[in-house]
Amino acid sequence: MMIFTRGLVMKILIFSMEYPPIKGGGGTYALNLVNALTAHYPDTSIAVMTSGTEDSVDHLNERVSIYRFRSCQHAYDNNSLSAKLIDDFKAVVTSIKPDIIHAFHSIPIIVACLTREQIKTPYVCTQHRTPEPGWMSEKLDGKGELASLAYDLGLNSTWIAPSVCFRNNLLKHGVSHTNIKTIYTSINENYFYYKDFSKARKRLHKMLRIDDDQKIVTMPVVNRPRKDIRFCLRAVDGLDPAERADISVLITGVNAGSNDILEFRELYPKVNIVEHGSFDNSIMPSIIAGSDVVVMSSLYEGFGISCIEALASGVRTAIRVSPGQEEIIKLMKQYAYPFSTIQELQQIISGSTFTTEQHRESQAVQTKSIFSQEKQASSHMEVYSRVLTQATPIPTVVQLQDELEKVFKNRSKVLLKEVDAIFISGSVAKGDYIPGWSDIDIVVICKNGAASDAVVSKIRKFQQNLTAIYKCKVGIDYISSQYLLSQSKSSLISQHEVPNLILFHEGNVDHTQKGVLYKDGSFKFPVFANDKFQYLSLDEYKEMCRGIVHETLFRAGDSLASSVKALRIVTKTCVYLLRMRVLVQSGEYIQSYDELISDHVQQYNTKILQDVYASARGARLNNRHDVEKYTKKALACFHRLVETL
Structure with a gap:
């Protein structure tokens, strides 16, 4: 399989309407992917098309640009597809000319599928609509209908599933398992990492203005039915009054004065629910790191990024045994605290707050190892490369001849003086492209031993041109004529690097699909004859x-x-x-x-x-x-x- 490696430039367009500052798992996955690719593939160029209150372009650096559109925001807010969104998408593709598009969630997937014949750019799909478990009937509301359309249009596309749960959902909708690659998100290693717990805890208590003896139980969620916030509140409400008095519950997505917090306080008056303003994404790592316990009581999740962020911070993390989150429990069984009942959650909350620092650090290291940026980046690049390999037209003999002629169009004196011939070898030249084999190999036969710097410079430029056009690996071999002559004279053709296609710099040629035919009708190739290497x-x-x-x-x-x-x-x-x-x-x-x-x-x-x-x-x-x-x-x-x- 052809894999894009460091040093080979790839332009990637990530199309995700949910991207920070919008909060959500899909946006976090996309952000983590951008961070992972930029950290481990420094020659990769990334553009993100996402939502915005105004149309704008923000060039974060030379490699990462954020394109924000009101049409994306409208589609995100109203769960609707518009002609303006499609036009904006085509305009971005035309402007940046990406090698590959990664569409996140239903509407971007639909747009990519609908425009594929027009833009001719290969794409990959990732669905972030949380799969509902079998015991729930799938909702056929607007989101459900769009999701079904995305599955239907992208049935034969390549999919990246953020978890096994998402993968199973794709299989349920008819996507072949051969078209699916499961790749977990990574941890944002700049924010979620092991910190000295006692210091982090003091900072959080000070920020929330809570007494130091209070135990903070944090739920990093917004109030949605499937998050089942009430489950955790019932557990705290049922604790012994003395113990309950020492616990403060922090629900990060429920702000002071909101109807949600008023409702929770009315239902659970004995529970101390922390009042707070809106938390920016940048403050969340400090909140997680300073919490005594992080609780995820969701009825079901696609995966649960907040769980692994808490685990990566070395915090005691209570995870409900439910679809999606079960994966994390299995992967982190030494460190996760699973629960299914109120009583089990109460035991976790009541447990020792001060887990050893060694255990916390070990937990953070293990989480980072499983959900590393390097794994996420390399796995995505492998998929992107495979899709590009399948989508990129294989160069024909004529095309290779055309490119080689450009090298000699001015009949370079350096090349004419130092080079006997140039061969194009490898599986592409044979016309039977096989991923994993040498795609194109440029074999330069030098007259006087090693190639000079001038020759190397010209051939490298030729190599770069082929790479840019065909997106495949191009190697270079420099061989001296003397070396060829030193080989077995019993062989009529060199056994070292026999070309599948031979291209010469001398004479005018007519192009055919069968090789290089000179205008006199001769087809020339290198042979050993009369104890010398010559062209016949x-x-x-x-x-x-x-x-x-x-x-x-x-x-x-x-x-x-x-x-x-x-x-x-x-x-x-x-x-x-x-x-x-x-x-x-x-x-x-x-x-x-x-x-x-x-x-x-x-x-x-x-x-x-x-x-x-x-x-x-x-x-x-x-x-x-x-x-x-x-x-x-x-x-x-x-x-x-x-x-x-």
Whole structure:
């Protein structure tokens, strides 16, 4: 598989309507992804298209830009799709020309799918609509209908699932498991990390103006039915009065004076619910790090990013055993505190506040290891690269010739002086692109040993051009003519780096799909002949083969051993002719004799050659009669190949 590596630039457009300052799991996942990619792939360029009260562009640095649109905000607020949003999306794509688009949530996925034929940019989908468990009937409200449409349109697309729970939901909607890659989010390592608990706790108490002896139980949630805030409040309400008096409950998404907090206080008057203003995302790490217990009592989640943020901070984290959150419990079983009942949660809250610092630090290290930025970044780049590999047109012989001609369009004196020839090899040149193989290999035959800096500079520019156009790996080999000449003289073609496609800088050429044909009709390729490396046209090559066969038969002695040797040379020359025929007609160079003969028996009628070759290399040639019989067959095969090549 082709993997984009450090040093290879990729432009990524992340299309997510939910992005900070908007709060939500989808936005956090997208933000963490941007941070992970910029931290571990420094040559990657990232643009984010998201919601905003005004249309604006904010270039955070040379590599990250945020494009905010009112059309995105309107779609997010009203859960609706508009023509303006589609137009804005196409405008961004036209402007930045991304290599790949990553669409988050239903509406961006729908937009990417609807415009794919127009923009021709490959894309990846991630659905962040929290999957509802089987015991609940899926709501077919506006969000449900859009989600269903996103699944239908993106059925055959590539999906990145943020959890196994999301993956199972995709499978339920008909997406093939082969189109899904599960990649967990990462921890924002700049904010959520192990801190000295006693100091963090003092800072939080001071910020909230709470007495130091109060235990803070934090719920980092907004008030939604599935968050089931009342479950935690019932647990605290049911504690022993003396113990309950020492507990303050902080619900970060419920602000002072809101109807929600008034309702909770009316329902649970004995519980001390902390009043506070709106918390900015930047303050959340300090709140989490200073809490005695973080409670996630959701009925179901897609995953639960707040859980792993708390675990990464080394805090005692109580997690309800429910769909989505069960994954975190399994992954962090040594450190997570699972609960299913009120009584189990009460026991966790009542437990020792002062867990050892060693345990807290170990918990943070383990969480960071599982949910690391490097894992999230490399896994996404692997998916992006695979999608690009599938979507990027494979260069044809003609296209490669065109690119090479650009190198020599001014007939560079440096190249003409120092370079014998340039080969384009690798699986792309053969026309049978196989991910994981060498895509394109530039082989430079140098006249005088090592290539000079000037030659290297020009070839590297050529390499960069191919990389930019085809988004595939391009390697360079510099080989001296002297090295080629030092190889086995028994080989008509160099065994070191035989090209599948040969491109020369000398003469004018006409382009065909089958190779490089000079205007005189000759097809030239490098061979060893007369103890030197030279370029021969097809006719010249056939004449050389005729000379080899005639000379071999003329010099053959009367002994059985010399006759067998002559037969083998004739047979081997037939194999060379067959190989050249395949190369000329298909552009494919086949090294293996067995593969060459067996694969082309039907196409080139080489059954005789197959029999002769099998006998010539075997031990069956033990009498003159057999040798003469097979020599006649080999000569008949040779003449037919010469005539038809």
